[in-house]
Amino acid sequence: MKTLVIIPSRLSATRLPGKPLLKINGLSIISHVFKKAQEANIGEVIVATEDQEIIDDVKQNGGQAILTEKKHKTGTDRIYEAVKKINNSDVELIMNLQGDEPLMNIEDIRNLNNQMIKSNHQLGTLASKISDKNLYENQNFVKVETKENLNISNFPEANNFMRKITEQKDNIYHHLGIYCYQKETLQNFVALKQSSNEVKTNLEQLRAMDNDIKINVALAKSSPIGVDTEEDLVAIKKIMEYKTQ
Numbered sequence: 001m002k003t004l005v006i007i008p009s010r011l012s013a014t015r016l017p018g019k020p021l022l023k024i025n026g027l028s029i030i031s032h033v034f035k036k037a038q039e040a041n042i043g044e045v046i047v048a049t050e051d052q053e054i055i056d057d058v059k060q061n062g063g064q065a066i067l068t069e070k071k072h073k074t075g076t077d078r079i080y081e082a083v084k085k086i087n088n089s090d091v092e093l094i095m096n097l098q099g100d101e102p103l104m105n106i107e108d109i110r111n112l113n114n115q116m117i118k119s120n121h122q123l124g125t126l127a128s129k130i131s132d133k134n135l136y137e138n139q140n141f142v143k144v145e146t147k148e149n150l151n152i153s154n155f156p157e158a159n160n161f162m163r164k165i166t167e168q169k170d171n172i173y174h175h176l177g178i179y180c181y182q183k184e185t186l187q188n189f190v191a192l193k194q195s196s197n198e199v200k201t202n203l204e205q206l207r208a209m210d211n212d213i214k215i216n217v218a219l220a221k222s223s224p225i226g227v228d229t230e231e232d233l234v235a236i237k238k239i240m241e242y243k244t245q
Contacts, residue, residue: 001117003043003180004091006082007033008075009099011051015229020054020099022233024240029227030054031061032102032240038063040109042095048082073194074204076179080190083183093117094186096179103224103236104178112180115155115218122185122213124155125205126220127173135174139163140228142203144175150219158215161205174223179205185213 009020009030016022020030027035030047037045047058047065050072058065066085072078079096093116097104108126116124127144135141142163148156149171161175181189195210197203208215227233 001092002088002090003093003095003113003116004083004086004088005037005040005043005045005095005097006079007037007045007047007097007099008078008082009047009049009051009054010078011053016227016233019227020049020051021057022227024102024233024237027061028057029102030099031058031063033097033099033104034058034061034063036102036104036106037095037097037109040106040113042110042113043091043093046082046086047099048078050078076186076204077190080186083186092183094181094183096181098177098226100227101176101224102227103222103239105220105222105224108176108218108220108222109178111152111220112178112218115216116180116182119155119216120182121155121216122182123189123208124180124216124218125158126176126178127217128176128220128223130172130174133168136165136168136172142175142177143172144217145169146171146173146217150217152219152221155216155218158205158209158217161201161203161209163201163203173217173219175205175217176220176223177226189213 021028050070055065068081145159146156195207197206
């Protein structure tokens with residue numbers, strides 16, 4: 001089964017201006033993510049963006065990038081435009097990686113890809129164990145509830161995704177925003193209208209669940225920090241710059 005990895009990225013979308021091009025160890029965040037995806041070695045890697053500056057940066061650092069329209073409401077819409085433009089009939093799985101997680105674990109990316117190939121499910125994602133109980137109330141950390149306890153070899157279905165949990169329940173994990181779609185599932189998903197649950201919670205994955213697209217969850221070994229704020233950037237820089245000393 002052939003996988004295509006697409007990383008959606010744009011300059012205007014965040015609390016941190018120009019985030020994808022901010023540098024760590026002399027390399028932009030988006031190019032760090034691109035190189036991580038290449039190291040995972042599961043398929044061709046392409047950045048999909050509406051910004052020429054991101055395309056220039058990725059290409060300058062040896063990567064591939066494709067220019068997409070500015071009108072997209074979500075990263076998934078941007079990914080689907082890129083898939084149509086690339087038009088590779090051999091590709092069966094589309095991996096959507098976040099462009100702001102340079103610490104993503106390569107083994108976790110591979111594990112999700114392998115689970116999708118073995119199982120032939122419609123849509124897969126990753127989640128990790130929650131070690132800090134304060135995260136249950138933190139709305140920036142999306143939670144997923146699975147039908148079974150997650151372990152490194154299983155791939156159970158998600159029951160629900162939520163931002164906040166008032167009472168602790170079994171099988172609740174930290175959801176990582178990485179998705180792997182069957183190509184046909186991606187096509188079906190972007191054709192659907194936003195569901196009321198999706199709009200209310202600002203969680204795109206609920207559109208899939210509200211339309212009977214099952215989401216299966218693989219266990220990730222680690223929870224990478226995403227870069228959303230200046231504080232996140234400082235924290236990630238400390239980790240990544242220390243590693244290269």
